[in-house]
Amino acid sequence: MAKIQTPRPIRGTQDMIGETADRFAHVVETFERVRKLYGFRRIELPVFEATAVFSRSLGETTDVVSKEMYSFEDRGGDSLTLRPEFTAGIARAYITEGWQQYAPLKVATHGPLFRYERPQKGRYRQFHQIDAEIIGAAEPLADAELLIFADHLLKELGISEGVTLTLNTLGDAASREAWRAALVAHFDGHRAALSEDSLTRLEKNPMRILDSKDPRDQAVVADAPDIDACLTDEARVFFERVTDGLKAAGVAWQRNARLVRGLDYYRHTAFEFITDRLGAQGTVLGGGRYDGLIETLGGPATPAVGWAAGIERLAMLLDEAPAATLDVVIALEDDTMLAQALTGLAALRGAGLSADSVTSGSPRKRFDKAAKIPARALVSVGSRDGGLYLNIHCDDVALAGRIDALMRVGV
RNA sequence: GCGAUCGUAGCUCAGCUGGUUAGAGCGCUGGUUUGUGGUACCAGAGGUCACGGGUUCGAACCCCGUCGGUCGCCCCA
Numbered sequence: 001m002a003k004i005q006t007p008r009p010i011r012g013t014q015d016m017i018g019e020t021a022d023r024f025a026h027v028v029e030t031f032e033r034v035r036k037l038y039g040f041r042r043i044e045l046p047v048f049e050a051t052a053v054f055s056r057s058l059g060e061t062t063d064v065v066s067k068e069m070y071s072f073e074d075r076g077g078d079s080l081t082l083r084p085e086f087t088a089g090i091a092r093a094y095i096t097e098g099w100q101q102y103a104p105l106k107v108a109t110h111g112p113l114f115r116y117e118r119p120q121k122g123r124y125r126q127f128h129q130i131d132a133e134i135i136g137a138a139e140p141l142a143d144a145e146l147l148i149f150a151d152h153l154l155k156e157l158g159i160s161e162g163v164t165l166t167l168n169t170l171g172d173a174a175s176r177e178a179w180r181a182a183l184v185a186h187f188d189g190h191r192a193a194l195s196e197d198s199l200t201r202l203e204k205n206p207m208r209i210l211d212s213k214d215p216r217d218q219a220v221v222a223d224a225p226d227i228d229a230c231l232t233d234e235a236r237v238f239f240e241r242v243t244d245g246l247k248a249a250g251v252a253w254q255r256n257a258r259l260v261r262g263l264d265y266y267r268h269t270a271f272e273f274i275t276d277r278l279g280a281q282g283t284v285l286g287g288g289r290y291d292g293l294i295e296t297l298g299g300p301a302t303p304a305v306g307w308a309a310g311i312e313r314l315a316m317l318l319d320e321a322p323a324a325t326l327d328v329v330i331a332l333e334d335d336t337m338l339a340q341a342l343t344g345l346a347a348l349r350g351a352g353l354s355a356d357s358v359t360s361g362s363p364r365k366r367f368d369k370a371a372k373i374p375a376r377a378l379v380s381v382g383s384r385d386g387g388l389y390l391n392i393h394c395d396d397v398a399l400a401g402r403i404d405a406l407m408r409v410g411v
Numbered sequence: 412g413c414g415a416u417c418g419u420a421g422c423u424c425a426g427c428u429g430g431u432u433a434g435a436g437c438g439c440u441g442g443u444u445u446g447u448g449g450u451a452c453c454a455g456a457g458g459u460c461a462c463g464g465g466u467u468c469g470a471a472c473c474c475c476g477u478c479g480g481u482c483g484c485c486c487c488a
Contacts, residue, residue: 008478008479011479011480014467043450046464054488057488058488063485063486063487064486064487064488065488067412067486068486068487068488069488084488085488087488088488115487115488116486117487117488118412118483118484119480119481120481120482120483120484121481121482121483123487134474189477196486197484208487210485213484233462261488262487262488263488270458279482279483280482280483280484283487308488333447361439362441362442364442364443364446364448367447367448367449367450368448368449368450368451369450371448371449371450372449372450378449380447380448382447390448391448393447393448393449
């Protein structure tokens, strides 16, 4: 048979094993645990949707829709898209599945997302996020609770050191429009000082100039108007309520008056937990209030707020890999005792002890091989005078006794 | 789409200003101690030096191109 060339993995996808996979699983497990503490219900969603779900919600940012999404036609000629984010799909489900009946609805999910981008540190084409949303709650307490949840999660993961919550308000629709107009006027008056990239941003997405990395833009950005002057009284009060909630819960934060969202449906609270430990990808967890989104998708006007965080990025920030230590590892040193070893293995696992065995290769080498597998106890199974002979190496005397009893079941 | 950088056993890497049959550790396979042993000792298998051209008496090493990885720019829902 002709040897074929093994297909390569797709650019930007990952195959995880060992420490990388353990870190990933630890993030997901911690998220699942903490999310229950806050009463967020687990939801499951399709990985692909009608392209309109995303193109409609993303709207004006044509680059994102046309160049960054994995879209394709299915056999029926419908345009489908691999989800590039969770929020639009959740909003669609909220409308089409009648989830209004549960409002206000606190939901959480996690899974793969897809964006057609050039991979770099902490950025992949198939990547994974955890996600939490509160839909149908207009009050600032919802924003605060989501932030308290996020802060708690980062602390549980042990990565809150070196990660700071940066917070801003985009105000209500009126405040946002006023600020946008003030920014355009400011930047338009300083065209000569701006970089080429920012000149095109001025046409397409002027608020983005605020987070330009080009040093030429820094001076112009520095004395750009803050939103504070543009805020309506209602918007100002809303933001105060959010920060009051954070204060009461003991969550530290920093104001970043330059933090923006490109999409029109964002209102009020916008936030990012950022770090300088991930190179150019500084955002660990981000979100905000998107009161306009569900209406954009043809649903009733519905207030909503949420956040998402990259699992890979969180996993990279974990100080040490979660231990993958077994309770017991067995070295079968005499093949005539195979059946007894298997019986013992089943008894150990039935009693809730994690266990694995080394039963292949040269019998005399199995002990050394087993000794290299991290475990609390190392058990060699051999024979003496035709009968079972056990040798248990374990610092924990009580555990050793338990293992000895379980390994002799049925003898 | 653009830029920088890298590509040598399954893995992590050596390999001098270009000079014989390309090296180590780990892993894998086999053997040794007639042993209750904590990662031992010996041996073996495993390499189109990413791929394709070029320069040269001679290229893993120099030049060009292609592909791939990494990091950054753009973008960031």
